[in-house]
Amino acid sequence: MIAKLRPLATIGCLILSSFHACYSYAQQVEPIRVGVLAFTHPDNVAKRWQPTIDRIAVDLNKPFELIALTPSELDSKVAQGKLDFLITNALTGVSYKKDYGTTSLLTLVPQGNNQPTQAVGSALVTRSEQQVNSFSDLKSLRAVSTDKQAFGGFQIFAGEMAHNDLNPFNDFKALSFVGFPQQKLLSLVANGKADIAILPTCVLENAVKKGDIAANSLKVVLTKAAPTFHCKTSSELYPYYSFSKLGKTDHRLATDVIRSLLTIEPTEPAAVIGRYDSWSATVNDSHVFKLLKQLQQWPFVTNWTTIFRSALPWAVVIAIFLLLGYIHHLRVKRLVVLRTRDLQSEIQQHTQTQRALLEQTKQFYKAQRVLLTGEMASGIAHELNQPLAGIRYLTQGCIYRLSDEQTELKEAMNKAIQQVDRAQSTIKRFRHFCQQPSVMSECYLNQVLEDTLSLMAAEFMRMQLTPEFKCETVELTADPSLLQQVFVNIIRNALDAMSQCPAPNLSISLSKQAQHAVIVFKDNGTGLSETALERLFFPFETSKENGLGLGMIICKRIIEEHSGEIVAANNHVDGSRVPGLTITITLPIKES
């Protein structure tokens, strides 16, 4: 009743506190708290034990408070030391003794039993037609129980199975926990929804006595001999409830309480409602310890809270490490993203440069092809022109030698001349067609040279050569693509001339002199013989195996088109010949 009123009293106190500071409540001594373990509804449990507590309260003339608690609530209350006494089953009592240093004071002597050491066990209840003769028969059965932590209902039998190297969670066909009341389990088995129920001893007997269940419909199987016990059991028997005190509880108070409890007679309401005969001194609970040990080897009864508490600092440290690791991971990821972006833009830039270079190279070759075609046409025209000129001169010479009477011959020869002229006009048209008009624009000569060098970078690399390059800024009017042709031709010739050279060296310089830009290409290759030098700028003159012999004539033509001059000379030092050729290009700078 006090327990029921307590919330009201507390609320009342809170309301009154402003006036009386809970005068009446504060006057009273702090109530002594007795916790009791409850698997079923706490109110039911409280009803059972309230008369007992009331009896003590009357004897000691002290306020007592009964608090019915679920296993987890009880754990936390005991851990916090908020209780003074405990009424628990033997197993919980033993485990609190181990974990929290509680002291077992008394053991309950159940109704109709004079052996407190053998007060409770597990009974496997099944339908009477079901044959269960050994533990191996359990495998094919669907089992039900009340609660994982129920002492008689489940844990004792779990210990029994462990003793036989079985695991209740694996060695039943199915195992489910359906909660209280225990009669529910009996009806589940009776109507075939489950095959077997794990229950505390005497539940079936009590139900039959009460008439809830027909006497022969259900039976207890795998029974063990227990001559002193009045119910059938499937397991060893253990002490039932124990009355314990917490470590902090005053021993005089405990003595008073024990004295009071020991005086309870079986006929008193406290004993009748509490369903017990009496309390006795604590009995030997060593086999409960054994059971506890056996059960603790299984994870399902592991004291998770304790493990959690002890593991908490480690868990926090691990969490911090993981967090730090994660932060580090995020940072690295971010860096990777940034670096990837940088790299990507770099690659893109590189690709662009490469594409531009490729485009430039393509343009260059296209221009070269056009120039070569033009120059070839020009060369062929020249080569054909010479014999045609010869024919024409000879024919006309003949005409001059003919007498006036030889008109027929004269006519024929004049026709021959006409044919020559016709051939020549064709050649001329052909040459015109192939000529590429230059496109003059303002440009920087140094830029053109630099572009040319980058265009030829790959070839330099192959030769393992770094050209010496000196230049000034020179602006002039020219066709940059044509000039590039000239530079590439000259440089390529130089590279060819140096292909056998152990230490190739190419120097290129661009300087500005008065009205001229002077570009000098100097190599240390084979140079040229005097005759080759004389015929350097003539078409179809080549020293290369597959050369067309048009490169230098193109150069000369282009430079002349720019009103410039191109001169080639073998290298000389102090008047004596040294290897290599120097090509000097002079281009006028027209002041605009």
Next chain:
Amino acid sequence: MSNLYLVDDDQAVLDSLTWMLNGLGYEPQGHLSADSFLKQAELQNEGIAILDVQMPGMDGSALLSHLTKSQSPIAVIMLSGHGNIAMAVQAIQKGALDFLEKPVDGDKLAVLLEQAKLQTKLNMQQKVERDALADKLKALTPREHEVMEKVLEGKLNKVIAAELNIAQRTLELHRQKVMQKMQVSNVAELAFLMGKST
């Protein structure tokens, strides 16, 4: 009859052109290169040269420049296989009589050769006169040269005498000497003579 020189690096073309010119009644001398021409030709005499522009070594236009520079009286006709306007203008500016495309028509060439004959004669005459004038001028003393310059400027004797800071009588003597050495009888003639040479 003035000398006619042909310069072309192609022997066949040279021969055929010689053949045609022979038909026209000329006796040309063929040269295969500018060098051989420069070595063998009488550069300071009347003559006509037909030069090919494209030649190895010294080419036609370089040879033309050389001739102009050395004040040769030789009249030059340029021939080119594939000439363009720029080349033609350059050649004419350097003093060539004409710039023709190869192969040249015999009749056209004949007309041009007649012109060239007159041209080289004229060149020669000018050259002779120039040489004569140069000789005369060389005979003048520096003082006489100075006096002549001032006379040509149209200054009066007394002004010149004052400028040169000499007596008028002395000046007159110098002036007389100048006239004598330059083989002229009056100032007008002197001015004409000097004017022609410049």
